[in-house]
Amino acid sequence: MKKSLYLIVSIVVLVSVIILGGCAAPSSPPAQPATPAPAAKPAPVSIELKFAYFPPPPAPICKLGFEGWGPEVEKATNGQVKVKYFGGSAMGSPADHYKLVTSGTSDVSVISPEFTPGVFPLNEIANVPGLFPNSETAAVALYKLNEKYTLDKELKDVKLLAISPTAPSQLHTKAKQVKTLDDLKGMKIAVTSATHAKTVELLGGSPVSMVEGDVYTALDRGMVDGRLHAWDSIVTWKTMEVTKYRTGNVNASLNLMLVLMNKATWDKFPADVKTAITGTIGMKLSQTLGQVYDKANAGALEAAKAYDKKVGNPDIYWLPQDEQQKWLNAYEGFATDWAKAADAKGLPGAAALKDVKAFVAEFKK
16 A cells, blocks of 8 residues: 555656646757848949040050049949940040030040030140140149139030140151250151141241141151150150151140030039049049150150160260250240230230149249
8 A cells, every 4th residue: 555655746746747848948049140231232233434534455554544434433332333435546536535524425524625625625725835844744744734723614515524634745756766856857747737737837837737636647658757755655655666866855735635524424423423533533643644644755765675675776865954944945935925925815824824833843842
């Protein structure tokens, strides 16, 4: 009897333990690592800008300068804006590029005032020889000039993005080495603008006007005797192949390019996009383009030396200081005449010339 009672109690205790154990709260599962938040997707591309330029695409100012701006814009706008390039006159001749941007055929164009005479009269100061030692200095000085004088006048129908001048021109001739101004007298020199023509006249040469694309053929066929061009330009346009003699320290006029945006394109941008793009243009882009050109110009000088050595051309003749001063004296007459002519047209010619010289001196410090 006692054994049966003991067995019954034991069974009751065992069943109770099992029941209580089953009712106990389950243990907490092991902690799982937090799922990382998905990476932020780039903003969708909502704007594509068509950018037209006329120089050959392999030129450093195009490849590294103009086409270097596109990624900057894309980054600044978080991918909302991309730039599609049409280089090497793909959308039209150099003379067409201002119409391309004002009509909206292109959103951005590189134009040269020499191809649109009278449209950018104050910017033609860039063609006054002897003002600028290099491209970067010219870019800074001319951007300041436009900020002060032209944004609400000759540039009122477009948005100025940057100034892009070449380096000052040197002299490249085919049949004769020029060492003095007397050597230049009567020589036929290809020019692409009225201001370049006057430079050649002041130096004693005979200007022959033509578009840039015809200069190579004219030199090759002996229709002209030479060309004033930056070192980079004789490589870009291949005119070093049809010239034999080079005269350095000439530092004649440079060629100016303006990077312009269609006004309606700019006005349509949302405020945040305008702010983002503003940080990539203006003085910043102008100075960058100047630096790109100066670096390319220095490299082109070495390339020209190597080419001349390879084909048996003579070394570059560098004007000594006393002879160079004679050329600079001739240029000063050009500057004075340009300022007077501009003043006569109601433009601030004398003031602009004074300002540009001051901007150059300030940047040199």
